[in-house]
Amino acid sequence: MKITIIGGGSWATAIVKILSEGNVHIKWWMRSSEDVEHIKKLHHNKNYLSSVEIHPSKVKPYTNLKEALRDTEWVVLAVPAAFLTDALKTITKTHLQGKKVISAIKGMIPETNQLVTDWIEETYQIPAQQIGVIAGPCHAEEVALEKHSYLTIASPNLQLANDFAALLRCRFVSTSALGDLYGVEYAAVMKNIVALACGITHGLGGGDNFQAVMVANAMQEIRRVVDVIAPMERDLSASAYLGDLLVTAYSQFSRNRTFGNMIGRGYSVKAAQLEMNMVAEGYYAVKCIYEMLKGYKVDIPITNFAYEVLYEQAPLKREFENLKAKLK
Structure with a gap:
């Protein structure tokens, strides 16, 4: 072979x-x-x-x-x-x-x-x-x-x-x-966005309690996205979906979480990319998903948070407070 x-x-x-x-x-x-x-x-x-x-x-x-x-x-x-x-x-x-x-x-x-x-x-x-x-x-x-x-x-x-x-x-x-090719692939894209957002909020001082709420809300956001883009019956608690989200959101090896954490601590995008010397797929995925979903009526507060911070250079603390108000 x-x-x-x-x-x-x-x-x-x-x-x-x-x-x-x-x-x-x-x-x-x-x-x-x-x-x-x-x-x-x-x-x-x-x-x-x-x-x-x-x-x-x-x-x-x-x-x-x-x-x-x-x-x-x-x-x-x-x-x-x-x-x-x-x-x-x-x-x-x-x-x-x-x-x-x-x-x-x-x-x-x-x-x-x-x-x-x-x-x-x-x-x-x-x-x-x-x-x-x-x-x-x-x-x-x-x-x-x-x-x-x-x-x-x-x-x-x-x-x-x-x-x-x-x-x-x-x-x-x-x-x-x-x-489920499309569900798995879109979920993998989304979990990188979530891990990046988790890193940003951690860098801003969000603790374990907040991170747990973020991930729980993220699973709901992923469900809304994949259901509207690639609707079918699927078990999002399977390791290909939930497992991948958890390890990327929490692991020390997650480059997306690491990249986000650097942004939350005040690094610019370019400085974070140069220091990591590795590609955080979530950075590019944020813009792709944000633009792709403009034509859909789907609630994506975590993706919007990451987009505002990374691409609109919105004030970190203001966007953090906005996100807090939207999570449950």
């Missing part, structure tokens, strides 16, 4: 580690030729999860994307959504023809306010039945430590979801399959 992984960050590295537990050959594309040479010589990613050993018998790194895509059955996208169009600019629909595409990206395409799967389907004419997403409460840092984690593969094609779930299943990762 040959799998191409696109992306060189922590989550891409974690997916390489998980898949390497199975009987697969991984073609790993990353932008930096220096990083590729480092992995070839020293068998680890020096920039992300550097403790993870990259097995040369199973993993071959590439800088040429077309070569990395040749003769593979699966393609896993693990590039931040804001940079995906640039990462794939050298390929056409013929390079993805007949391949199964799995998005490990929990964000939206900022230029078009689209889900990654919608953008892939439209841009590269990949049938929806050949597309899936990886979801669930699983931080890359804990994968590196081999802490037991749970992942859900969602796709309108349950056979595809089950097949890829089997590839990811290993001694420290349990997997399951789900048919």
